Amino acid sequence: MTLLPQEIIARKRDGAVLSRDEIAGFITGLTSGAVTDAQAAAFAMAVYFRNMEIDERVALTLAMRDSGTVLDWSRLDGPVIDKHSTGGVGDNVSLMLGPILAACGAHVPMISGRGLGHTGGTLDKFDAIEGYTTNPDIETLRRVVKDVGCAIIGQTDDLAPADRRLYAIRDVTATVENVSLITASILSKKLSAGLDALILDVKAGSGAFMKTLDEATGLAESLVTVANGAGMKTGALLTDMNEPLASAAGNWLEVKNAIDFLTGAHRDERLLEVTLGLCAHGLVLGGLALDQDDGYLRAKVALESGAALTKFTAMVRALGGPPDIENPRHGERHHCPVIRDVFAEGEGHVAAIDTRAVGMAVVVLGGGRTDPTASIDHGVGLDRLARLGATADSNTPIARIHARDEAAADEAERRLRRVYRIGEAPKANPVVYRYLAPKEES
Incomplete structure (x- = not known):
């Protein structure tokens, strides 16, 4: 009946x-x-x-996947692997991870989203690259993934349309924060991309949607169980978001940070650990590495040899961007007239950071949105962000602001001085808390 x-x-x-x-x-x-x-x-x-039982979550995920096109990569030589992050501040991992995995022999059709609230969106970062097409048609996606190995784009109308409609309704009915619905929303889009394997970055801390490790673990367990139940080999890293991951927050500034990471000009230590950790587990899940150590070494070689940079520049060029994106001249169009250092109130060490509030300082500058339809300024933001435990005094800034006018810079500075608490150096947080493997790997 x-x-x-x-x-x-x-x-x-x-x-x-x-x-x-x-x-x-x-x-x-x-x-x-x-x-x-x-x-x-x-x-x-x-x-x-x-709420929903696990079997219900699997059924909801598969039904939303099947509401549109499901990509078929069976003709490709090599596994199809992707990554998803639950979001944070200074989280530009996707920009490096996709090219690293591609340089290791994976195919990476990464379907990404835009920023909302305090978190930055991967698509907004790529929109900062002149000419880059974040919403190509399916055939262009297929071609770039086949020829280059990776393509980072937005969700097309063909992929999981039921999720797009249901999410829009959840967004205005206060029903977003439910693990069952979050699980199905994330995974239906990833399953529609036709993946063989998925590595998840589930964050916990003051800059994450899940503030506590217990909350983040609950979401990670749901995602891993449902994804594997739906036939997609999936594992999850639980990582820290009690401070910005990169030393930059803001769209072009995070692109520049990623280019510096790929060229070797500058690599934030925590960002390096998370990126290579995710790559290592992704390569194991996709059958391209024997174990985590082997995967880590393969990813590190791809990065340090310049192979990942080559993949990144090829992807940018194939999707309409400049052929020499690593050339500093491409940042000139985003230059801000107001650039100033911010110094903390008092002297000592950075004892705590309200990381969500750091992200909101970027929003105040015009670099983020609280309305999904709002336009943003890709050039504004923060860099040289101080880490937990860093020295803070009259000669050592906690951040540098890039703003369009003095008034916006003043407001961002007031916010940053409040959200960086100065005192004794804290005990260092783990960068990675734990890994949740598929059951057969446990």
Whole structure:
């Protein structure tokens, strides 16, 4: 018997475990328009309060994957691997990870998103590159992944359209913060990309959506269990976000930081550890490395040999960007008229950082958005961000501001002086807390 949308909503509202067919039927209606926005909102709210069992999460993920095109890479020689981060401040890992994996023999069709709230978006970073096309058609994506090995783009209309509609409804009905719905949303897009393997970066701390390690672990366990249950080999690193990952936050500044990372001009230590760690586990999941140590060595060689830089520049060129993106002249169009150092209140060491507030300082400068439709300034932001434990005194700044005018710089400076707490040097946080492997690897 086929249930009506309102009957499925009522069953979940009352705490029932929905069948695969019930979930598939509801998502089919969501895609076709037979399910109204009001019904989708009621379904999201029922799940928010009643949650879903693992089998339900797998069914919801697969149904949303199957609402659109599922890419087929079977003709490629080599595994298809990708990475997803739950978001943070100064998190530009994707810009280096995709090219490193490609240089190691993987194919990386990375479907990324834009920033919202205090977190920066990978697509916004690539929009800072003149000419780069973040929304190519599917055939262009296929060509670039085949010819170059990696392509970092945005979600197309063909991929998981049910997720796009449901997320828009969740966003305005206060139902975003639910592990079941978050899990299905993230994984349906990754499964639609036709991946063989996925490595997840699930962050915990003051700059993450999951503030505590327990919360982050719960999300990571859900993602790993559901992804593997849906047939995609997946593992997760739990990483720290109690301070910005890179020493830069802001779109072009993070691109420049990534280029410096790839060329070897400058590599932030924590960023290097997270990037190579994710690459190592991704290569193991994709069958390109024997174990984590082997994967780490392969990734390190790809980085230090310049092979990853070659992949990055080839990808940028293939998607419409300049052929010599590593040339400093490409940053001239983003030059800000106001550049100033920020000094902390008092002297000592950086004892704590409200990392979310650092991200909001970038938003104040115009480099982020709180409205998904808002435009942003790709040139503004922060660099030379001080790490936890760093010295702070009248000669040693905690950050450098890039702003369009003095008023915006003043406001960003006021915010930064509040969010960097000065005192005794704290005990260092682990960069990586733990790795959650697929069950057969445990």
